[in-house]
Amino acid sequence: MNKQIKAVSLISGGLDSMLATKAVLEQGIHVEGINFFTGFCVEGHTHAIRKRDSDKPKRNNSLWVAEQLGIKLHIIDVIEEYKNVLINPKHGYGANLNPCLDCKVFMVRKAKQWMEENGFDFIITGEVIGQRPMSQRKATMPIIAAQSGADDRLVRPLCAQNLPETLPEREGWLDREKLFNFSGRSRKPQMALAKHFEIADYAQPAGGCCFLTDESYSKKLVDLWQTRGHKDYELDDIMLLKVGRHLRPNPRFKVIIAREDGEGRFLEGYKKVFTHLYCVSHQGPLALIDGSPTDEDLQLAARLVARYGQGRAAETVEVEIKLLNGAVKKMLVAPFLETEMPQDWFI
Secondary structure, three states, X not given: OOOOOEXXXXXXXXHHHHHHHHHHHOOOOEEXXXXXXXXXXXXXXXXXXXXXXXXXXXXXXXXHXXXXXXXXXXXXXXXXXXXXXXXXXXXXXXXXXXXXXXXHHHHHHHHHHHHHHOOXXXXXXXXXXXXXXXXXXXXXXXXXXXXXXXXXXXXXXXXHHHOOOOXXXXXXXXXXXXXXXXXXXXXXXXXXXXXXXXXOOOOOOOOOOOHHHOHHHHHHHHHHXXXXXXXXXXXXXXXXXXXXXXXEEEOOEEEEEOOOHHHXXXXXXXXOOOEEEEEOOOOOOOEEEXXXXXXXXXXXXXXXXXXXXXXXXXXXXXXXXXXXXXXXXXXXXXXXXXXXXXXXXXX
């Protein structure tokens, strides 16, 4: 009896990995998906809590893609292992804090380990030559294959015809003629292939799910590292960087102010582990204080919270502050005027 050939596909939740997987499924290969949870790639997180994103699907795109393809998806927590990739990238960062090449090597290496432990035969990714400036270039494709240890068991179906033959092609498991030769940043070929496969619903073709490519998010992470004096982080740290308005008046403390009700509800979950404050005389946002503020800093924070509430035009606003030790302080403060707030406070 012929052995059933099995492949594991890195599923990001985007269109490319969806099409690459579908192309291999069409050749009769058994495929299962794998998604590595780093903490930086939950693209549905902010959509789920913000009112302004109410028109966006509230879903985990990786799970959704697997469901559409009819394959099993394995979600693996790699938060701790990923820290070294982000903090000490061998190949450096991209435009922001994105260690794209090191990240891809890490992901494929983990997929290879899973492949061997579970009796699978090769790995699929949705990479396309020329699509990403750091990790998806013809010069870096061999680096990923070599440094991950996957070598020629790594198949990129969307651009396979532009690359050397892989083991699955030489062994006849895959027909090279039924793979593709996509290249460059245009997504028109992918969108045409999606139409061919009768895939009408998918995540933004040019979208990504990594917050580390975002300039604003990267600045907040750099600020976190600089003020703490080290580059370590916990999951809560990186989740909070995605939510709220972040202002740092001085190195001692930072204020995180909810911008809408959804963010306020999310920040409610952190009230027991952060000093927090809100307006009591006027409707206004919940805010958290991260750091070690002095009494003078608390008054400044209260003025900031008053600035973003409905009492911003009032002469004074009453703000309640609950400290970590359970003590409660009430302050009557004058809200900051917009012209009084230095731009360098905004992270």
